[in-house]
Amino acid sequence: MDKDNRNFLLLFDIDGTLISGKGIPKQVFYEVVLNRFPYLSPDPGIDLSGQTDPAIVRQVLHSGGYELEINYELIGEILNDFTSLLNERFRGENSPVVLPGVQSLLETLRQTENCYLGLVTGNIKKGARIKLKSSGLMEYFPVGAFGDDSEIRNDLPPLAMRRAAAYYRQSFTPQNTWIIGDSIYDVRCAHANNLHCLAVASGRTAHRQLEAEKPDILVRSLEEIDGFFNRIRHHIS
CATH class of the missing domain: 3.40.50.1000 (HAD superfamily/HAD-like)
Incomplete structure (x- = not known):
């Protein structure tokens, strides 16, 4: 051929x-994570580029010493909260x-x-x-x-x-x-x-x-x- x-x-x-996304997804993500883990650093300096969403959650929680809390159910809950809030924020001039x-x-x-x-x-x-x-x-x-x-x-x-x-x-x-x-x-x-x-x-x-x-x-x-x-x-x- x-x-x-x-x-x-x-x-x-x-x-x-x-x-x-003009930084909005990152802001929303840390807002959701900090709501569950308030003692976590608001931005631990992890490079999020190119990572999968579940891997990002795992790395951020690991950086704060929350290894024992990490499981697939928790990751799913965090990402569900993240997408719900992101859908609200991505409106008008924030699109x-x-x-x-x-x-x-x-x-x-x-x-x-x-x-x-x-x-x-x-x-x-x-x-x-x-x-x-x-x-x-x-x-x-x-x-x-x-x-x-x-x-x-x-x-x-x-x-x-x-x-x-x-x-x-x-x-x-x-x-x-x-x-x-x-x-x-x-x-x-x-x-x-x-x-x-x-x-x-x-x-x-x-x-x-x-x-x-x-x-x-x-x-x-x-x-x-x-x-x-x-x-x-x-x-x-």
Whole structure:
């Protein structure tokens, strides 16, 4: 089969890649955690970029010495409270901001033959839906894998690929599947699954840090991309 006729699956991260939450998700998260654990540091300095939501809860509680209290039920309760409060806060001027170039890029990709979109995100599914709905991007992503599917981010791409294959009724190979994200963990989960990666330095991770992880393509903004799909397709031609 001609490589140009193969199906391409593009799996996007959300925070820092598609949208900016303007710091509100982090504020809401610590508000919820501190409500249950008032003696915890209000910001222990943990890098939240690219982590799954359950892993973030576990790390934050561990940093405060609450190892014995950590269990799946507690993590679920905290994340349920978090998403409920986030849904209330993401209104009006507090709605997340779509990052430059994203809307036009997604619209172009959606209309591109042999190109299919999905998600690989550390957000739990409910949180992902809140963020995408609040930013007007929900319609582009009918499938994906989420933080409540696995606490380990590297587990998510194969699941997203299977769900995309079932939803779109198409087959996708690792060679033609791309992870698109803004953190070192996006790049690492792509490498761990023998997938390609386009890293974008539009989030909290510096360009030089992303470069050190050796993504296939590295850009400073999705606004920079000229002929995005052709660039990806021809990268492996």
